[in-house]
Amino acid sequence: MERSLPQGGEARTWLDDALAEAARAPRQARWELHFASAGRHCGPAAATDARVLLLHAAGAGAATLGRLYRQGTAAERAAVLSALHLLPTGGTPQAVPLVEDALRANDTTLIAAAVGPYAAEHLDAHAWRHAVLKCLFTGVPLDAVAGLARRARGDAEVARMLGDFAAERAAAGRPVPPDLHRALDLTGQARARGDRPDPPVPPHAPEQADPPEEF
Template sequence: MTRSAPWTRDTVTAALLADTARTWFDEALTDAARAAQAPPTTPSPYLAHTWELRFAAAGRHCGNDNADAVRTLLLIEARAGLETLTRLYRHGSAAERRPVLRALPALVAGPHAVHLVEDALRSNDTRLIAAAVGPYAAAHLDPHAWRHAVLKCLFTGVPLDAVAGLAHRAAGDDELARMLTDFAAERTAAGRDLPDDLGRLLTLTGEEPKEL
C-alpha cells in the first residue's frame, strides 16, 4: 500500500491479503470505536487502551507496508485527543510517529499540534519529514516555518509532491524565492547537483528560474 492518505477502512481491508490480518484489523477498529464512546479516564503510564496496544502491534499483524494506514485509521476511529496523540508521538518509534502526523488534520482543529510537526521537521528521517508536510502543516505552519519545511525537503531529498498545498502557499512568495535562489547558489558554488524539484518550485513562486 502506498504512503498516500486518505485511507479508508475498505481500501485497507482490500490491501490485507491474509484473513487473519483482516480479522485483526476489524477487531482493532472495534476496540478503537469502543474507546471513543467510553467516558474519559485519567491518563496512566501503566495502563493503555486495547486499541493503543494494537496501534503499536499493527506492523506485526498487518505488515509494515500497511502499518501506516492501519495506525492512522485507528487514531481517527478512537478520536484520539491531543494529549493522546502527543504521548504516542513522544514515546513512539518513527513508524508510530508517522501515523500521528497523518491523522492530525482529522483530529486537531487548530494549530495546537504544530509542535509535533516542528519536531518531525528537525529529524533527518525522510519518511517522517514527508508525513510532517501534509495538510496539517499546510494549514497551520506559519510562513517562516513552512518555508524552512520546504527547504528541508529539498535538503533531504523528499519529493515536493509530498508537500500539501505547495502551489497555493508558494504562489507569490518572494521570500521563498529568495531563499531558493540562495540555496541554488550555495549548492552550485560547492559543486553539488541541484534538486530536480527546485526549478518547478521557483516557477510556483513566480520567479523565473535562471540557468539552474
Template sequence: MTAEERLAALVEEVRHDPAALPLASARAARVVGRGPGLDGRRIEDVARSRLLVTACEAVGPDGAADVVAAQYAVGDADERRAVLLALPELADRGLGDGAVPVVLDALRTNDTRLVAAAMGPYAAAHLPADAWRHGVLKCLFTGVPLAAVADLDVRRDAELDRMVRAFAEEREAAGRDVPADAHRLLAAADR
C-alpha cells in the same frame, strides 16, 4: 479471521480504552499486515491512523492533541509517520492547531519518511508561514520530492522563492548539485 476483522478488534480495544493505543499501534503491523495496500497507502499506516483517530474520538476534541502528542512521543519512526498521516483527518474532527508541535518535531529530524509525511495537508493548513517555508527547504535539503508538499503552489510566496534561490546559490558555490525540484521552483518563480 481477515485483516479487516483483526483491525476491527484492535479498534474496539482502543475505543473502550484509549490508553491501549500505544500497544495496539505497536502490534498493528503484525496483526493487520505490512506493505502497500490496494490504494497505494501502506497497510500498517492505514491501520495505525485508524487506531489514532479512534482514540482521539474516544477522548473528544479537548483531549485529542494530548493523545496525538503522546502517541508520537512513544512511537517508533513508522508509528510516528502514521501519526503524521492521520493529522488531516483529525483536523477535520476538531484537532485544529493542536498537532503543530508534532509536525515541527518531525521537521527537525533527518528521517525523510517523517519529513515527507509532515509536509502534507495538515502542515499546509496549520503551519505558520516561516515554519512551512523551512519545511520546504528541509525537503530540498534531505531529498524529499516537493510532490510531498501539499498546496505548494498555493502557499509559495516571494520569501520562499528568495530562500530557495539562496539555497541553490549556496550549493552551486560549494560545487554541489542543486536538486531538480529547486530548479523547477525557481523557474516557476521567474515566470
C-alpha cells in the same frame, strides 16, 4: 488507503476487531496497544494506514497524539503525523509542535509525513518555507508537500531562499534538485540559476580597449 490495507484473512479480522474496540472504548489503553502492534499484525506496508484508521476510530485528541508520538517508533510517529488532518485536532494548531519536531529530524519518512495537509493549513510562513528547504536538502520529493502550489504562489521570500540554496549548491559543485526549479516556478518569481546573476552593466559604460597585439 484501502489499497494498502489487508483485504482478508487474520490480518483483516484483527484490524476490524481493533477498529471496533477503538471506537467503542477510546478512553481505554487497549486500542493504543493495537496501535503499537499494527506492524506485527498487518505487515509493515499496511501498518501506517491501519494506525491512521485506529486514530480516527478513537477520535484521538491532542494529549493522546502527543503521547503516542513521543513514545512511538519512527513508523508510529509518521502515522500520527499522517493522521492529523483527519482528526478533531486537525482544525486547530495544537499539533504544530509535533510537526516542528519531525522537521528537526533527518528521517525522510518523518519529514514527508510532517509536510502533509495539516502542515499546509497550520504552519506559519517562516516554518513552512524552512520545511520546503528541508525537503530539498534531505531529498524528500516536493510532491509530499501538501498545498505547495497554493502556499508558494507569490511568495517572494521563499523564492529568494530557493535561489540562495541553488547558488550555494552550484558554488559547491553539487547538482541543484530539479524540484527546486519547479517550486520556484510556482512562486511566479524569477527562475533560480545555478550561480549568481552577473551584475548589471551601468548605462553608457565605457567600452574596454582591445589589448595590444603581441609580436
